[in-house]
Amino acid sequence: MMESASVRDVAALAQVSVGTVSNVLNHPEKVSETTVSRVQSAIRELGFIRNDAARQLRAGHSNAIGLVILDVTNPFFTDVARGAQQHAASFGKSVILGSSDEKPDLERSYLDLFEEQRVLGVLLSPVGEVTSRLERLRSRGIPAVLVDRIIPDAVASSVSVDDVAGGRLAVRHLIEQGASRVAFVGGPFGIRQVSDRAAGASTVAQELGVPLEIIATDALSIPEGRRVASELLVREPARRPDAVFAANDLVAIGLLQTFFAAGVAVPRDIAVIGYDDIGFAATAVVPLSSISQPSALIGRTAIDLVLAEAASGDPADRQAIVFQPELVVRDSTA
């Protein structure tokens, strides 16, 4: 098994010094053309590949950005991750992805790993309390950007979406389509996104003078949507809501399936709107109206913020960016 070549070997073959080889790799404009080509052919001949560990050691930091998301199985977060990854790649940086599965322990172990790797910066969709952790990253010179969560003290930049506005959008749309008895289905309310969406729903319902019923779920999943739908179907039709705002698309799809199987017409008998606009929303039994969040854009923006702070080292650059969600109307409410 042949040992891999180092800059030293390349230098020897090309009859130059190691410094020159390094310059060919990193500052080719400082080296004469003939030398460049001689070195490059030596590189090709030896199959030389730069050892990233040595480069990082000297540089003091890697060129990777750490990203911790709440849940890999949630399409919203995977879209954010993909957006971040692609945008980072265009700057020649890579993204290391970890999923905390909403467990503070896992979150901590990923942050430890990222510190060991001396990442350029961290994007974090946090569980629980992180202020002290952010302080520590900052003291190490590692900038952090919060994703989908705002922290009051400007201890870090953040990129988020206005979930209250999203809740307002959804319920206003249902009422404009003629709904007179609206229900919000979702939970647990400990999740900020859920409570914000409910809050938005509630205020707009009050403003427009329409009653809003709150139905709590244990999780934002398809089975929970089905369970709630079955419970609603037990009521006599006149006491059912005529429009439902589900806290995410998975719940909405569960509702749709059960209504559909029971012969309840969507949207004529009951209109349904979801949240997140995941890929499956458009291809559900009845194409599902939803509130769309600019997930890829969130990822890109977070990368921009973290790179800017890493480059300037200036905490004054911190910003809290809030995007606005958008209403996507499909058959389930039209």
Add this chain to the structure above:
Amino acid sequence: MMESASVRDVAALAQVSVGTVSNVLNHPEKVSETTVSRVQSAIRELGFIRNDAARQLRAGHSNAIGLVILDVTNPFFTDVARGAQQHAASFGKSVILGSSDEKPDLERSYLDLFEEQRVLGVLLSPVGEVTSRLERLRSRGIPAVLVDRIIPDAVASSVSVDDVAGGRLAVRHLIEQGASRVAFVGGPFGIRQVSDRAAGASTVAQELGVPLEIIATDALSIPEGRRVASELLVREPARRPDAVFAANDLVAIGLLQTFFAAGVAVPRDIAVIGYDDIGFAATAVVPLSSISQPSALIGRTAIDLVLAEAASGDPADRQAIVFQPELVVRDSTA
């Protein structure tokens, strides 16, 4: 901004040599208890975090394993990735994930990156020709394991699933449930998985004397499933198949939705079976029968193979492991 502490600083504070600090970190059994605790409190006090780049440089390789999959949006591959990631974590190794999106260029750039990082090994679900690339990795002492693809010459180990057997399982089940006119829906046939599944379906249909109709699609997606279903519904009922084997679950879900909306009863009028057993299969309008592949197990096995070869350095350890798929019966065929 405080500089981060090194082993040298820790050694000074704990009044020991750098070698001892390193031993506390890596071989604590060689160090006396009192020294261990003294060093550990120094580590805590300074907030010392080991610099991974320096460690790797010394070790000659990182403790990460590179994984290149064909498509991040395919649940089968993300399950493989998750299985690999979790299993690797139990050995203290991490997995770096890249998606080639079926483009040879992207595949190559990820392999280059992995070589720069001196990964411990590579798991690869290849696009196109890779033999020469595998040779090169081998000459660098980086073992590779192919995922979901077999290469005839034993140039690398491989882990795959027997798709022909899967096709046989699916169609035998349909016929045992009473089907007398079976259709296979899927494509493009350039994808080995598709052609293998069709081949298995075809042989078993022949053996049992049941006619098999092949209906080609452009992709393995929900919309293509809906398109085919609409075309079938144009035929008079007696000329429709009474059972359909879809090349994957997305196509099957598309079929189900359109049949359901048209009032065709599944499975009474037409039985439907899919392939992959993705999470959505169990929660479809009609819970979908499917052929399940042990995706997490594939990931775990690939990790085992690559670590074994990395540890022994012995190419004789190479193996080609083929798993058998399993039939999962749900309402759509029962």
Add this chain to the structure above:
DNA sequence: GACGGCAGTTGAATCGTTTCATAACCATAG
């Protein structure tokens, strides 16, 4: 012909960890 300036090149020092041959220490046996 002395000098400054410039482009190209050199090679030693550096980053932070791990390893390993060596040393120091202590206890027990002869």
Add this chain to the structure above:
DNA sequence: CTATGGTTATGAAACGATTCAACTGCCGTC
């Protein structure tokens, strides 16, 4: 009191790329 063995601790060398001050030619100027 010495020899033997075992346990701990030491510190210099090594890993491989990058940097930077110093150096070499070479040209043009006064």
